[in-house]
Amino acid sequence: MAGLMMDARISKAAEVDSRPANNLLRRLSQADYALLAPHVTVDNAAANELLYNPGDDVQVVHFPCGPSLATFLVPNEDGRDVETILVGREGAVGGIVSEGYLPAYTRICVKFGGPFAHLNVAKLEAAKQRSPSLRHVFARYADCMLAQIFQSTACNAIHSIEQRTAKWILAAMERTGDENSVPLTHEQLATLLGVGRSYASRVLQSFRAEGVLETRRGSILVRNRDGLRLRACLCNDAVKMHFEEVLRGVYPTEEASPSSAQG
Amino acid sequence: MAGLMMDARISKAAEVDSRPANNLLRRLSQADYALLAPHVTVDNAAANELLYNPGDDVQVVHFPCGPSLATFLVPNEDGRDVETILVGREGAVGGIVSEGYLPAYTRICVKFGGPFAHLNVAKLEAAKQRSPSLRHVFARYADCMLAQIFQSTACNAIHSIEQRTAKWILAAMERTGDENSVPLTHEQLATLLGVGRSYASRVLQSFRAEGVLETRRGSILVRNRDGLRLRACLCNDAVKMHFEEVLRGVYPTEEASPSSAQG
DNA sequence: TCCAGTCTGTCCACTTGTGCACACAAGATT
């Protein structure tokens, strides 16, 4: 009997591990994932690749896997886009709320390159019709994404550039799983925060002076993660808590190694 | 035959007019509205009444009718809430994205008092299961609401307080239908923009000096709406265009009088 | 009619963030 249980556990683990490294897909029951599996494809996307432009027909859901990251950009009258929220292996982009076939409102861009899983929106909707539990997982994720955007709106309204810089670096690291570096130029960081480049450099300098991080050409090395947390606003944590309440286990944590499970 | 047509038109108009003054509800087909009608109740809510607090079970969808306005607030570590988006007779609040039964993430508050229609989320979900067209209207609205939040996030990141003040006043007037006044103290305006009261007063003073508006104790009188538009960012217009594309006729326009229709 | 409470206009010193400029550094190319 113990043998049987163990076999079941191993086969289930194997089944889950064969899925793309996306927590939303991995959280689905076997039966639910089986509805989607025939339509899921995986490939690599390069940084800066555009997944959607405003006005595009939304036909494919993209799931960032592993360290890849997507971002929602809102176009601006100046031509410079403003970055809003980051989506990594905890989620997906494209038709999550609209359920597809509406013109995209934002631009969606690959921030950090890597593997993405893809799924036709119509196939996903058909599967949702067949499985309420599948529908609920995606409705719950949609709610988490909404929470993320609400929090960003508030954050942009009242938190300082310094706080938002620290927050962004932490959020990116949580999602990529990289413990101490973020591949980003000062220019990119500035753009994504919607501030001038020189000020972004200055904020990073102040962090460096305090021993929190080091700067390299094209990347930021974090030396003291807790120091960074101390300097960040709490927006990330609020969103993380909502994820935990609504979709436990989907938001990536630092100790995400499989061996941490107690059985 | 003309008589028959006219009768049909009159009875249809009467049917629509008997619905609460909410554009989302009025946009539903007769058949779809019939699914909801037995469960819809209407009452009056006073300004500052709380519809949801963070963590609340989401069980009721609230539809602002006529001049009433609801707003999503994100709580902040300081205890002061930050206002994010405004919802008037073009929409609804509560379980639009989450489809109910999840803890609310934001606080939702009545900004301007007036009539609200209410509908149990579970009843709405049941009706959606029976009618794909009903589901689509709500999915489309959810997408518009999302667009609104995305735009606010970007707006807060890069637009000046002056632009955002003008934008907010215009957005509120569009929704209430009031052509030239907004019942708001400087304090309230400041809080909702996330800025200090004295600066909000100064911005209003500069508008007054330019003849754009007048200030009264507890309200703002708009004297030159185009002047205000000139001083606002274009965020409202972007959202409005998305509404027109996705849910034509739901976003309130200035010439909303029934007589403008050509038959 | 007067009082109390709230709202408004404005002053001031201060912090945060802007936008431009320019020297220098690190790779990439040849």
Place this chain on the structure above:
DNA sequence: AATCTTGTGTGCACAAGTGGACAGACTGGA
């Protein structure tokens, strides 16, 4: 090794927004 391109550090003058203070002006209620 010389060169080119792109990224980085920093100086400066300026604009935007903060937060506290306070006098005066409305308004509702006793």
